[in-house]
Amino acid sequence: MSLNFLPKRTAQGKISATALLISLCLSTQPAQAALTFNFTYLSPGQGFDDPTFGAARKLALNSAADLLGEYFVNYTATLDYDVTSSSVNESRLASAGSSYSVIPGTFQRTTVQTKILTNGATDSNYFAADGHIDWNFYENWGLSDSVAANEFDFKTVAIHELLHSFGFSSVVNQNGGGLEDKNTGTPDTWATFDKFLTNADGVSLINNAGVFAGSNVNALTSGSGSVLFNGQNAKDANGGVAVNLYAPTIFSPGSSISHLDDDTLALSELIMASSVSAGQKSRELSAIELGILRDIGYTQIVAPAEVPVPAAAWLMLSGLLGLVSFGRRKTAL
Numbered sequence: 001m002s003l004n005f006l007p008k009r010t011a012q013g014k015i016s017a018t019a020l021l022i023s024l025c026l027s028t029q030p031a032q033a034a035l036t037f038n039f040t041y042l043s044p045g046q047g048f049d050d051p052t053f054g055a056a057r058k059l060a061l062n063s064a065a066d067l068l069g070e071y072f073v074n075y076t077a078t079l080d081y082d083v084t085s086s087s088v089n090e091s092r093l094a095s096a097g098s099s100y101s102v103i104p105g106t107f108q109r110t111t112v113q114t115k116i117l118t119n120g121a122t123d124s125n126y127f128a129a130d131g132h133i134d135w136n137f138y139e140n141w142g143l144s145d146s147v148a149a150n151e152f153d154f155k156t157v158a159i160h161e162l163l164h165s166f167g168f169s170s171v172v173n174q175n176g177g178g179l180e181d182k183n184t185g186t187p188d189t190w191a192t193f194d195k196f197l198t199n200a201d202g203v204s205l206i207n208n209a210g211v212f213a214g215s216n217v218n219a220l221t222s223g224s225g226s227v228l229f230n231g232q233n234a235k236d237a238n239g240g241v242a243v244n245l246y247a248p249t250i251f252s253p254g255s256s257i258s259h260l261d262d263d264t265l266a267l268s269e270l271i272m273a274s275s276v277s278a279g280q281k282s283r284e285l286s287a288i289e290l291g292i293l294r295d296i297g298y299t300q301i302v303a304p305a306e307v308p309v310p311a312a313a314w315l316m317l318s319g320l321l322g323l324v325s326f327g328r329r330k331t332a333l
């Protein structure tokens, strides 16, 4: 998981000739990213538009979007985001989302998700932005690939937020209502993600008719292991069992159910956990996260290592991986 950062520092300078060769070879590959992100910054003079720090923040957001785009090379879409910013002393680092169509008794993709999965053919909200992001710049942010221990990893958090807009998100509220906040037992509108929710006994929280059973409401606030994601791809990546979602005993609107469970050790450091500590984090999606994305419709998603490259480039990549391992062992000494 730390392959991204530790080796770079130790290997620097010692392998410069080889590294240069590798980077030249890689840079001659055609651009792979097939998703295009257009960010419109709506908080003049502050945050991303700050006269001193704004340019670097925008660069970091674009860089994170490109990293995420590497998983989506088999899709082609231009995604428009409205981006706002704030500076508030609170626990929220950032938030993001994308709208849904409301049709009772159905599971809906987000506008961003629809656009990606139709390769740009369907823009559910026409001229309005497809998604939105709000960033809290109160905290110290590490914008580069070397994040200090007292900084939050901007790129990791940006990937996390973008994935919410891609549909890695629940709309279940604490009463068991959906987008329309209907009473349990009544068809409501849900996110595609919600189709895969079960309780600890493996019973779906919401049936195929879009009805949340009242008997499942308690599960939403029953802690680790009480609400799970049971999509087949996610299970395949998780040893055959459904994946624990974040379901704290006090419901946290916008956070409960929409994240992996931080209290499950194997999930706590993954990008889609509900919280993140300061310091350098992984920007790589885990097999479990990729499985969930496949389950919610992104069947063509690829881990970057799976992207086909010419044989010569494979050799170079192998060489690079070898150096990375070497650097890592050195660091561990």
Ligand SMILES: [Zn+2]
Residues within 6 Å of the ligand: 160, 161, 164, 259, 273, 274
């Ligand atoms: Zn989140």
